[in-house]
Amino acid sequence: MTDDRALAGELATAAGELLLDIRRNSGLSGRELGDAGDRQADDLILGRLAEERPDDAVLSEESADDKSRLGASRVWIVDPVDGTREYGTTDRTDWAVHVALWSATDGLIAGAVALPALGVTYLDDDTAVEPAEGLASRPRSGVPRVVVSSSRPPAFADEVAAAMGGEVLQMGSAGAKAMAVVRGEAEAYVHAGGQYEWDSAAPVAVAKAKGLWCGRIDGSPLVYNNEDTYLPDLIICRPEYTEAILTVTTEGAGG
Ligand SMILES: Nc1ncnc2c1ncn2[C@@H]1O[C@H](COP(=O)(O)O)[C@@H](OP(=O)(O)O)[C@H]1O
């Protein structure tokens, strides 16, 4: 049987290829393209999970949450298209497919983030990631970058960049921003003000495996498979920036 990590990678990659095909060939654009992509990628991933892991529960952004996952020992946490707005915009590369696996005893135990427009899928393994470009233009040398949401940047973005001695860069998709840090295109990703478990579970599984610090803006751990799936804030950063970032964000978090 395929192991869980390999299956997460296979599903994220397959959904990404389907999404590229829909984007090229459906004649749809914008919102309609996003809706079609969300629905078809969700069908593919959940269909394969039902075949390959029939005993596991699933939490997906695009399917009803019947809460059976709350008593389950294993839950797949899926975002079929993260950065739906960017997926619907021609030539944008900052969108992703997220497939993670959570266990009641160990938390996140597998994760895959596909960046289909760049033809790459990252897993929560210990393979080193070579520095790459494709999500952002080359940074001014030596200037650390904090990536934030382009549509809903956190109020403290500028302050965080100042504390890092760096600059702010806006980008779509939680998965793409997290992978920008994994790829060395940025040093930190910070978010506040709203998000759900599927937006961060797979990116956090991958980022942790690659040695990045991941947590809430008050410094507490990110915890998954809660009854309420709202998980509004996070930091993913190179460990050497954690302290500087938390100094700013714990104030914003009321800490
Ligand atoms: N304030 C907020 N409330 C709810 N969800 C939010 C949010 N800000 C960002 N998100 C979600 O987080 C993901 C990344 O957002 P962004 O691109 O702005 O960084 C998006 O997921 P989806 O594209 O899967 O809906 C978006 O919907």
Ligand SMILES: [Mg+2]
């Ligand atoms: Mg999302």
